[in-house]
Amino acid sequence: MADADKSIYGRKVFFISPSIGFEQQVLERLRLMEYEVYAIDDYRKAKALLRKNADSICFCMADAQMTPKGWHNFISSFSEENVFSPLDMGVIMHFLPEDKQANFQAGLSLEAGVIDLNEDSEEVFHKIVRAIDAKNAKGMRKYVRANCLNESQADLLWLKDNRMFKLKIIDISAVGIAAKLSAGQANAVFINQIIEGVTLNLKSVQVSVDIKISAIKSAGDSLLVVIMFTASTTPDSINKIRAYIAENLKAALRSSIRLSDLDRTDYEHLE
Numbered sequence: 259m260a261d262a263d264k265s266i267y268g269r270k271v272f273f274i275s276p277s278i279g280f281e282q283q284v285l286e287r288l289r290l291m292e293y294e295v296y297a298i299d300d301y302r303k304a305k306a307l308l309r310k311n312a313d314s315i316c317f318c319m320a321d322a323q324m325t326p327k328g329w330h331n332f333i334s335s336f337s338e339e340n341v342f343s344p345l346d347m348g349v350i351m352h353f354l355p356e357d358k359q360a361n362f363q364a365g366l367s368l369e370a371g372v373i374d375l376n377e378d379s380e381e382v383f384h385k386i387v388r389a390i391d392a393k394n395a396k397g398m399r400k401y402v403r404a405n406c407l408n409e410s411q412a413d414l415l416w417l418k419d420n421r422m423f424k425l426k427i428i429d430i431s432a433v434g435i436a437a438k439l440s441a442g443q444a445n446a447v448f449i450n451q452i453i454e455g456v457t458l459n460l461k462s463v464q465v466s467v468d469i470k471i472s473a474i475k476s477a478g479d480s481l482l483v484v485i486m487f488t489a490s491t492t493p494d495s496i497n498k499i500r501a502y503i504a505e506n507l508k509a510a511l512r513s514s515i516r517l518s519d520l521d522r523t524d525y526e527h528l529e
Contacts (some may be wrong), residue, residue, distance in 0.1 A: 268397030270314040271390050272307070273350075274298045275323050284383055289504055291387075292432070294402045296511060301332060306519035307511060311379070313344040315385075315393050320351040324525060326362045326496045329402050331525040333366050346393050348371045350386070369393070390436055401431035404506035409461065411435075414469075414485075416456045418446070425483065427458070432500050434486040447483060454490070460502040466501075467491045 273285060275299050288295045298304050301323055308316060320329040333349070336342045348370025353359050362371060371389045373382060406412035406427040415424040421469060423446045425437040435458075439446065447453075451471040458465040468491050473484040488498070 259341075264463070267391065268399050269295065269395050270311050270393050271295045272280070272298055272311070272314055272316040272317060273303070274301050274304050274316065275319045276440070277319070277322065280319065284386065287383065289402075289500060290388070292399075292401050293390065294507065295504075296508060300520075303515065303519070305336075305521050306515040308345060309339075309341055309512075309515050312341050315346045315348070315390055315395055315503040317348045317350050317370060320349050320362075321375070326354060326358070328525040330366065331361055331528040332523075333368075335523070335528075337504060348372065348389060350375060350382075352376050360390075401433055402503060403429045403431045404503040405429050405510075406506070409506070411459050411461050414456050414458050414467075416453055420479070425522075427460075428482070430458075430460075430499065430503065432487075432503070433495055434484065435469075437483045437485060438477070439474075439481040439483050441480060444481060447474065449474060450486060463498055463502060465495050465498045465502075467495050498510070 262285050271293055273280075273295070276285065276299075281297050285297055296307075298307060301318075304316075308314065318329055318333060320326060324332065329349070329351075333347060336345065336347060347366075347370040348368055349363075349366075350373045353374045353376055354362060367368070370393060371385075372387070373385050375382060377385075378452040406429055409427075412427040412430070413424055414427060414435065415422060417423075423443060425439050425443075427437055428436040430436075449471055452468070453471075454468045456467050456469050458467060469485045470488050471483060472486045473482075473483045475484070
C-alpha cells in the first residue's frame, strides 16, 4: 500500500493467538471504535495471511502455543523475507523476569512495541490503542466498510404503495450503505427521502433500519444510491451490522489462504 493510501484508508491490525477472553474484551472493543482488526488463531496461518497483507500492524500474543524461545525465533524470521519489510510487529505478553525479558527481546524489531499483560486491563487496552494510532491504523477513514458485491445475499428491501423494492448492497459500514438500483426503479427513491422500517438481508441475519437517501449517481446502466442510517435506527441494529462487517472481512481473509499454506517450521528448535 502506498503511503497516500495508508493515510486515507489506514491499516489492518492482526493479533496472533489471542485468547477468547482477549478477543471478546479487547478486539471487539477495537472493532466498535472502527479499527479493522483480525484474530489469527494459529501462528502457523500467520505468514500466509500477512504475506498478502504485509503493510499491516501485527501483535504476537506470546503466552500461548509456543515458548518465549519459539516466539522469539518466529518473530525474528520475519526479517528474512523482504515482503514483510512494511510490517510493524509488536508483542503482548505477561512479562518474564527482567533478564529473561531482555533476552527475549534481544535482536527483535518491534516497531509496535511490547505490552505487558501484568498491567491493569484498561491500561493494556489504552496502550494498544496508542500503539496502533502511532502506526496510523485508522488513517483518515472513520468507518470500516465491507464489500458485498460477491455476497449471495446482501440487499435491502421495503414496501411502498403495495410494491416491494429491493436494492443490491455494494458495500456497508456502521453509518450507511452504497447500493445498486436498476434504472427501471429510478422513481423508487429521491434525495433526502427518509424511509422507515427497511429490512437489510445480510446472509442469515435480518436487520431493521431507518434510512435517508443521501445521493443518487449514474453508474452505467444502473444507479448508485448512497444511503445513511438515521438516528432512529437502534443501537442493536448497528451492532448487528458491525458483527456482519467483521465476519465479512474475516471470511474474505480466510478465503485467501489454503490449509497447504500452513507454516510447518519448528520455531522451538531453530538456533
